[in-house]
Amino acid sequence: MALFVMIIRKMVQNKWLVSSMFFGILITVALVGTMPIYSEAILSRMLVKDLETFQNERGVYPGTHWAMMGFFNETSERRASRIAEMDKFMADTAGPGFGIPIKELVRERRTKSVMIIPEGEENSKKTKQTATLRSYSDFERHIKLEDGRMPSKQPVDGIYEVLLTDQALGNFKLVLDKVLTLKDDKILGTIKIKPVGILSKKQDDDPYFRNTGLSDLSSAFVINDALFAQEFIRGGRIPVTASGWFFVLDYSKMELSNVNSFLETDKAIRAVVKTKVATFQSEFNAPAIETITKYFERSKQLGKLMWSLNVPVLIMLGFYMFMVSNLIVDRQKNEIAILRSRGASRWQIVLSFAMEGLLLCGIAWLVGPFIGMGLTKMLGASNGFLEFVQRSRMSVHVNEQAFIYGGIAATVSFVMMLIPVLLATRVSIVGHKQQLARMQRMPFWHKAFLDVVALAVSIYGLYTFQNRLKDLQSLGLNTDDLNIDPLQFVMPALFVVGAGLLLLRLYPFVLKLIYWIGRKWWPPSLYATLIQVGRSNSQYQFLMVFLIMTIAIGVFSAGAARTLNNNTEDRIRYGHGADFVLQAQWQNDAPPPPMPGGPGPAAVEVAVPKVIHYLEPSFDPYAKLSGVESAAKVFVKDKAVFSSGEKQGTATLIGVDSDDFGRTSWFPDHLLDYPFYEYLNLLAADSRAVLISQTLAEQRGMKTGDTIYVGWENVSSQPFVVFGIIDYFPTFNPNPPVGSIDVSEEDAKANAPMLIVGNLSRIQFQLALEPYEVWLKMNPGYSTAEFYESIEKMDLPLTNVANTKEDLTKAKNDPFLLALNGILTLGFIISIVISFVGFLLYWILSLKGRTLQNGIMRAIGLSLRQLIGMLALEQLLTSGVAIMIGVLVGNLASKLFVPNFQIAFNPSSLVPPFKVMFEAIDFIRLYSIVCVMLLLGLGILSYMLSRIRVHQALKLGED
Template sequence: MALFVMIIRKMVQNKWLVSSMFFGILMTVALVSTMPIYSEAILSRMLVKDLETFQTDKNTYPGTHFSSIGFYNESPDKRTKILNDIDNFMHTKAASDFGIPVKELVTERRTKSFLFVPAVGVEDPKKSKPSATLRAFTDLDAHIKLDDGRMPAKEPVNGVYEVLVTDQALSNFKTVLGTEFVVQDDKVAGTIKIKPVGIVTKKQDDDPYFRSAGLADWNSAFIMDDGMFDREITKGNKIPLAVSGWYFVLDYSKMNIRNVDGFINTDKEIRAFVKQRIVVFQTEFQAPALDTITSYFDRAKQLNKLMWSLNVPVLIMLGFYMFMVSNLIIDRQKNEIAVLRSRGAARWQIVASFAIEGVLLCGIALLAGPFIGLGLTKVLGSSNGFLEFVQRTSMPVRVNSDAYLYGAIAAVVSFIMMLIPALLATRVSIVGRKQQMARSQKMPFWHKAFLDVLALAVSIYGLYTFRNRLKDIQKLGLNANDLNIDPLQFVMPALFVVGAGLLILRLYPYVLKLIYWIGRKWWPPSLYSTLIQVGRSNSQYQFLMVFLIMTIAIGVFSAGAARTLNTNTEDRIRYSNGADFVMESNWPNDKPPPSPFGAPPGADAPAAPKVIHYLEPSFDPYTKLPGVDHAAKVFVKEQANFSVGSNGGSATLIGIDTDDFGNTTWFPDKLLSHPFNEYLNLIAPDSRAVLISKTLAEQKGVKVGDSINVGWQDVPGQPFIVFGILDYFPTFNPNPPPGSINTADSEKSSAPMLIVGHLSRIQFQLALEPYQVWLKMKPGAPTSELYQGIEDSKLNIVSVVNTREKLTKAKNDPFLLALNGILTLGFIISIVISFVGFLLYWILSLKGRTLQNGIMRAIGLSLRQLIGMLALEQLLTSGVAIGIGVLVGNVASILYVPNFQMAFNPSSLVPPFKVIFEAIDFIRLYTTVVVMLLLGLGILSYMLSRIRVHQALKLGED
């Protein structure tokens, strides 16, 4: 107990140092805790988004699970037992094991098909008897509405079963409501009478209660009350039961990564339970979302790797910080430790006191860290770029068990980092401590061990490996999964930053000596004193300078990486689409109509003409749609034939109006050797002029001025003249498709080719066929108004490509969200940590030099000169560190950011991947750093102004 009290008192005496250490541990635990919290939150949100997309694209509600069994000639008792077992299992165990709310559990029953005839009237023996099935659904009344008639009775009425039908079923049966039928079938014993009394349809068209979008499977069925069906058919066996099914409607919006295992395991349990009881009979299982859900396990693994890799630089920073603060704490207690060792205290006793202190700090950090990580996760979700935030729907975040597990690992590592300086300090006796103080100038450990050279060597080797891998992918046309980012891509730049920074710091003392030697005869006393102070105490500044170098360099690299990936993703989408909106409409034509549904296979169908004639609709309504800035007609023919002399082939033919196209399309600057509009101006005066792709020119030996004949199937070729050759054109990808290249020799022969000509000449001399309409929107114009305008104009649109929607979807990809969020969060944490370390170091440094500063004031230096000396000292340490950080960060960006093109398919990446730096990113970065330094300098200047000369001199006398 006495030892514990002593430790608490010691912590109180060093409260600022201990608080700084606790802050570092807390940030480490919080940062590591964000990984599982963010991974779960973002993948859960994206899972729901993907399921919503699945529902839109497939017109199928994804949160469903259907299983069914078929019967043959089982005894009623056996069939009843099987149904009771499965019913109980579905309603009790399966319904709760899915882990998400069950909106509906529909039990379906269907009899075998039977023949029936009207109960009244003479039967025509030549006329075939209609067939039908009896069906029943639980809770059906809440989901249907009567179009005609009334609801059936729940009991037989005078021995007649009243049923519901669809309007189409009445038509198929060629009858009307109220007609009574008698079942006449060998499968049915006794007399069974059925009377349709009501026509029903869905209450809501998109009600997931119904397994199919329509009621087509009801068009040959009579729908009976489920209670009566159970009594009369299932148990009474009046008509043999054919199929029983169980249909779960689940609230998939509540699905997340936590309950994905529950969904998959419950699906397996249902299949196993049903098959175990129905060994030789027919079974059917449907879970539309199962493939989508299963794929998320792989995405979760990739995202976890990415998050760890992104956080490596910040974790290294936090390790440096804790080691530095631990050193500062131990430095203040080294005399005490040396005295204790000289008086007989064992090393383990001294280390134990620090260990208890570490356990207290790490334990509190572990309790609070995951909850701080919860708040940091929300910052990740709102990041839209480096140091850029937007309002997004909040993610479903929670502190999970993995957050505490990750936090515990971080706390243990922090604990070890705290003990290392203490272990080193306990090796020294009082004599050794005095010797160390006399030899204060010593080389840091990382310079002795050449860690800078080692880190640089590893990072350069990693760069070489990545470059070779990238060349192989581009050369062989290999596939790369979307955003399949290799974790080492983030580790290698961090190693380069550390290695390069430490290497420059190794050389920095010689630069100081050179500056001192050059002006030793002219330097004023304040500068002379500062150079002596920094030069002789260079090793004391190493940790601080490494800190700042890593913060700035990683910040510069993070800004470049985030901006590059974001911009290249946006450019790729804009280029592949060509404009903000791309629309295709249905043109009137003389194509014969398709054969009617249900027509016999041998029915004669009108022969299609070789050339289909189209009638061009008016283009003017497109230019008047709300928010449209420019519109252009763009004709695209994928398999156009061309010939140049004896050479020929197929290429994509694009027809444009040059002026409209240039004003509408999106094309990146500096992608071609000349501005893009100059190429359009080149062909504008001559309707015969065409532009061709470089791939066509190289593969077929075509040059400017050559004549080229262009046409397509059933359309004779016409002559055009090549006016220009270009590498890229909106929507055109000149790279061979992934997987199409096996050897270097086949690369040129498999590259796509392009011909761009005037739409007017193509329509006049070749054929008039439907073209696309490209739209450029005014800045900020809402998409909803455009869609409403299309509806109001009654344009017959058959497809719309919305570039804005694709850009939004790309920005919401979990990997890009993680990239932007973690780089931003990591930099913010680094800045905060560096600021705390910066202040802590300088405050302790000033306190340790109180006597020296007092003497400076006593011999005549003014406060302004003293502050100037402090500012110069910071310039030679912190300022130089920031300069080195900027230099190293830019070099790291130039070298390593290009490796991120492996995030895409490098073999088909258009426009080519390029490293992008935006001034706004660096303005944010440097503003943050300058504010930190100015604030720190202001605090230190205030402390200097509070020094009293007589107190400092009195302290020196004591």
């Protein structure tokens, strides 16, 4: 107890030091705990988005589960018993087992198909129709009556009243209130029914009806479910052949934590149903299973990439804890040495620090994950790197993994705190004084050449990975064909550490050079600062390495995020070619498609002419659409035939008007050897001119000046002249198609797509006039709604509209890209916050440790302004230099390692080629934050300097 009281008093006396250390531990635990929280939240959002996409594309509500069991030659008592058991199982076990809210649990029952005989037609020789009786739970809440009334819940004069659909009414050729007699060998007694109402859905998109609508009731009558159970299940008047259970679940509440519950419950339902009936008598349907299966593949890929991106941040956090712990213990080494010299055992000193660490780490572990949850909510609104928008909040909650990872971070922090203590307790008071006199010693990492090793390993890893990426592109492989090693994403961190340490190895020589150059002119303050930094180089190594890592990782995160976002945007713009791509319906002399029941395909085939003639619609209305800046005609023929001498093949033919096309199309700069417009000018120089792709030139050995004949099926080839060779052209992908894994690189190149670009006017005049696309470039700030309204007003007969802006918005909202932006934003914020905390903590401890020195300098005549100037210069020579090195190393690491992130996509589909990009705004943000950090830190330190009293400092020295 006395030891505990002593520790509390010690913590109170050193409240600033202890609070700084606790803040560092708390941030570490919170930020590490944020990673699993954010991972689960973004993966859950990705799952919901995938399910929404499934619903939009297929028109099927994915949050449903359908199970049906059939009965065959069983007694009514056994059927009733099994149905009751399954009702209880579905309601009490399966329903809660899904782990998400249940909107509906529909119980459906069906009788066997029986013959229906209208009243008065018992002796008629007409073909008798058959039908089934069905019941659904809560049926009345989901339907409305189109005609008639709701049926009674009890037999009326021995007749069961039923509902039917309008389609069933027509199929059975009935009228309402007409009595029907059911006839079958297994019916007990006489059963009569009377349709009294025509039903329809209350809501068209109601998932209650099992995505089949009312078509499933075209040969059935619906009876009250309680009456059905009483008369047919328990009464056994008509054999019940099937019973089904249909869950309507709120899939928007599905999360990563309950996906496995959904799958396990699906397996349990299937297993229970199959134990009660034969396999062929059961039926199951769960649309979400297909999406969830694909989701597991995507989540695995995304999870691997997300955690790989976090590797540099985790390394930085570990280094931070080591630096802080070493600084704190270093400031208490004198106290530890004195305690050891006065008889305290090592375990007593370690125990006192351990109890202090346990207290701080325990509180941080309990509080940290909840702080991480708040940070995750903020990151959920990320729309890009450090860009936030108003969007629906992610489902965020503290999970078990957050406490596990937070506990690991707290444990690592605790161990980091104890390691320097254990080392310090081995040193006596004499040894401690000797160490103080040897501050010039070389750091361990420089002795062991860890900088050279780290650089060599990172560069080798970069070299091997880039070779594998080239194979992906040259062979047309899928990313699944490349086994991703997460260690590849450790390489940037190794490179940052290695490059930083290597530059720090050279830094003392730079300091000596600066000192030597101005040794005759430096003022005393600068001279003292250079001496202080030069002679205590090892003292600043931890701080400088730490700042280099944090700033470099921040720059790396910014570069990676900007590159991923801009490359995604460029890929979409390049793939479309313009802001809008329209395809109009052209009048032609092709025969209309055959009507149902008309002549067969053979007859139609004879009537189709070999060449279809088209009538070109007016082009002027397109340029007059709302918001249009320019418009261009673009003719695309996918399988054009070309020949040159004995060389021939098929290629994509594109016909353009060079002037309009140049103003309208989107094409990135520096993608070709010369500006894009110069290639278009080649086309304008001669109507016979064509541009061919580099793939065509390589495969067929063609060059500029060659004559090439171009045509297509049923169109005679005409001569053109090659005026230029290009690697890329809007919408053209020169990479081999994905899936050629079994071929060599030479064969893959031989299968690469080929392109021919010519003048549209010559193609239309000498080859054929066929429908072309209309490409539109829009004015900045145009309104999409007004654009579509103008199309309707002009009544343009369009068959397809491709909207680039819409696809860009869809890409930004893709959970995959959201996750990357969020995790990189998180990494950047972590770097800056930890950098600021570490920077401030180091300088506060350093200033406290040099109180006597600063007091002596004040006593010998240096003013407060001169002391602050010395401190600012010292920060510039240490923190400032480290930050500059960090920016340099971060930029270099981005240039080298960010291209590896294209593995998140299909490299074969990345056109334009993946390119590392930076924007000024990213560096403005970074430099602004760093400047604020330095100025704020300098302000705090200056305030602390101003509070130093000379007599107290000198008295401290005497003590």
